[in-house]
Amino acid sequence: MNNSQVKDEFGHLVAIMDELREKCPWDQKQTIESLRSLTIEETYELADAITREDWKGISEELGDLLLHIVFYSRIGKEEGRFTIEEVIHKICEKLIHRHPHIYGNVQVRDEEDVKKNWEKLKMKEGKDSVLGGIPVSLPATVKAIRLQEKAKQVGFEWEQAGQVWEKVEEEMRELQEAVGAGLPHRIEEEFGDLIFSLINYARFLRIDAESSLEKTNKKFTDRFVAMEKEANASGRRLTDMSLSEMDAIWDSIKKKNSED
Secondary structure, three states, X not given: OOHHXXXXXXXXHHHHHHHHHHXXXXXXXXXXXXXXXXXXXXHHHHHHHHHHOOHHHHHHHHXXXXXXXXXXXXXXXXXXXXXXXXXXXXXXXXXXXXXXXXXOOOOOOOHHHHHHHHHHHHHHOOOOOOOOOOOOOOOHHHHHHHHHHHHHOOOOOOOOHHHHXXXXXXXXXXXXXXXXXXXXXHHHHHHHHHHHHHHHHHHHOOOOHHHHHHHHHHHHHHHHHHHHHHHHHOOOOHHHOOHHHHHHHHHHHHHHHHHO
8 A cells, every 4th residue: 555545544534533533423422531441441442452363353353453542533623633634744753863873873783772872862842850740540551661761761770680689589588577576567668669660670681571560460360260171170269279270281381371
């Protein structure tokens, strides 16, 4: 598909949105507030498709999100706030401004230089803090990753993965001390510090902590459901089984999966 076809398809989508807004009772009732939760849901559906590496699903979910962008822009136009043309124009301007190594004479060596320049430009645009702009409502794991990545851009970063692992071990000891002392508030604090350190270690291993945890969640879910099915096939329920019996089934499923 060439650029002309892309423009035609995008124009078609905008035209459909205009027609739905004018004729469909459901679309007519929607506001930016009513769409918000739906947009969040669509974003998570895209994230799920990405985790599964479901390219067909990714394509479909991207379309749903694109529809939401067009929908918000239509409402913005009705309210006299902005148009879809302004939305596109502003992001184009921003991309050009924040990529002076492409559209200017700035020299960069690698992606880290690009990130550092990006943060410098954002500070010049009026940000009060390097950590500014991170959504408050982001899931905690994702927020921790973003905080650490942004802090890195000003040099607040460990030099080697081994140093980060030492910090993880330090936080583990502090958590164990808090547990031993029986101090609930300190236990919660130290547990949070440990998770934060592990997320930092994941970055040094070039692992996405959120994605890694979600894959473990899926693996646990698949194995647990398989364990339920195996128990049911033998005419029993998990609630009637001992932990050792369930562990035996779990280990069997785990071994079978590793062989596959």
